[in-house]
């Protein structure tokens with residue numbers, strides 16, 4: 001018996017129910033399984049159920065897992081944690097998606113690092129939708145301008161926007177924040193960019209995100225269970 005089966009299936013059912021409630025087709029919402037802190041075997045278990053897209057927060061943590069899972073065809077790796085300039089090359093070489101582009105400089109580095117070949121790197125512009133000063137992402141009013149700059153870089157494919165709602169347990173607040181991200185997508189489309197991705201919603205708020213148009217939800221805890229605390233040494237190795 002797979003220890004993650006109930007979690008993964010339960011999340012699938014939540015996505016179907018939330019899409020139905022929003023009058024959407026459930027296949028328009030992709031599930032990204034967030035495997036940070038969990039070992040390669042946990043990823044194998046979810047892969048065996050049919051999951052292919054996995055999210056990691058730290059380049060340095062992800063690379064050994066990618067190596068350990070190199071025998072699995074069709075794995076798709078998404079970087080969803082803050083990206084430092086000095087990790088941009090590795091991120092561009094090893095990931096299929098980067099959700100956390102929050103400045104033009106890092107996008108330029110990613111594009112340059114991808115110039116060696118292969119398909120363009122899929123990226124999202126991260127927007128600070130909660131307004132908390134400590135949170136990453138550009139302010140919503142700057143999102144379209146950054147998207148325009150990113151969209152012309154030769155080795156990137158801008159897909160859309162990513163946001164993290166403030167943990168509140170209040171569906172009204174969550175939806176208002178996710179609506180801010182949806183408006184960024186609408187404004188970019190009105191400005192002529194053909195984008196298809198709203199990366200928003202996690203274990204605690206995926207229903208609110210789907211109600212506001214999420215096309216990709218990033219879910220860890222509800223699939224894999226609670227995360228162990230990160231060892232201090234790992235945290236320091238990647239400031």
Ligand SMILES: *Cc1c(COP(=O)(O)O)cnc(C)c1O
Nearest residue numbers: 034080202203218219220221222
């Ligand atoms: C950890 C993380 C997730 C998953 O969070 P859960 O609450 O465990 O589902 C999603 N997105 C980002 C950016 C994360 O860092």
